[in-house]
Amino acid sequence: MSAEPIDVKQELDVRGAKCPIPIIKARQEINRLQVGEVLRVVATDPGSVNDFKGWAQTAKNIELVRQEETTDSSGQRLFIHYLRRLA
């Protein structure tokens, strides 16, 4: 299944990090983006899927554009979150 490509402005690698680190760092990165730009977050914590969903609903200026699950070459599961700054 192919998804629409997303124009990503900034990457954030939080592989191996446990919560709350991914969201705290993602918040810092979002604050550095211009309105409309997208941050791509690569995480290994399965809990990040629901946390990013909940966070995007709570936060006033974030849109969760998409979430993907994949595996890297070593078989590690990766959870990828695309977040757009709205305001």
Place this chain on the structure above:
Amino acid sequence: MSAIGALEKTQLTAAQLKELLDRGEKIVLLDVRNEEEYRRWPIESRHPVRMLNIPYYQFVETPDSAVAQVPRDAPVVAVCAKGGSSAWVVEEILLPRGYRAANLEGGMQAWGRFYQPRLVPEAEPVFRIWQLERPARGCLHYLVAYGPQHREAIVIDPPRHLEAILQLVDAHQLKITHILDTHAHADHISGGVALAQKTGAPYYLHPYDGIHPIDVLPATIPYEMTKDGQTFILGQARLQVLHIPGHTLGNTALYLEGNGKRFLFSGDSIFIYSIARPDLGGRGEAWSPLHYRSLFERLLRLPDDTIVLPGHFSQPGEARSDGLFAATLAELKQRNPDLQPRSQSEFVQYMLSSLPEFPKQYIEIKRVNIGLLQPSEDYADELEFGKNVCALADAYRA
């Protein structure tokens, strides 16, 4: 350190939290996971406890309005999935604002791996029976020591985390002689095969549960087959296998009898306030009549003074005041709503209209338990997320 003393610290172990909950201490449980995870798996207590769910990302986004919701009149215990976010909320948000607050070390992962052993006083001095409560999941596991000095032991429904059993084995210098699963579990991962490899004791399962009911594939694990009426001689006592199909096709209960003492390890058949559901093998309609006959024509005909030690509880309030989940058959005939007299057809209809949700991971857990799948530790935790739903639906209503 006592649990009360522990509240003066900023880290609390799962054992210390359990002690606080069991004593009914006035605390506020602040769960900072997302709403979905909190809804699916909250910490429970047999005493009323104040629970609050404020996801940690609300403390990230709007700390002042989030913290305004947290009461100040009692110590706060913060909880999250693995202990990281709750530690951050305690240290960065609550303590600087003057709260008395502690973090549950290791979060729900540690809570899910915590087991509390309790001796069954009625068993003494003929046997020593430990009931191991896994409070997070509502699972009950058993270690039964027997023989002259109670040095030999059997394990019934061994848990995934073997340390819980091995600590008791070491502390009491026990030798494990038999390991039995009452059935192939769907809600939790059995430690049976791993414990057999570690101790050399044989692992037993009924062969009908050696076939995955949905996949229709045979077990790849090594096991000895139990059969109806089979009797294990345990010193002065006898342990008899009762084949009671219904919850699964190979479901069994284990009846222990010695020196006038009688115990029924009922596994997933009779619980304290409910009974096991008939549909987890995907054949609820076909298996319900079997379940009826196993319960009413078999188990309920055992002597009334038999003490039932079940494989699960649905609510912590089912415990006696000493914390044990146990009752005589006579008591259960009185107060267990699912054991009230019904005709077979009434019973079947009643059961099929009382089924809780069917967690899809239960199919996968059965694969793990008969060797069709070897999960990573993380995936095993994911499969064991949440409280068991092995009973009928009413058991889970507050």
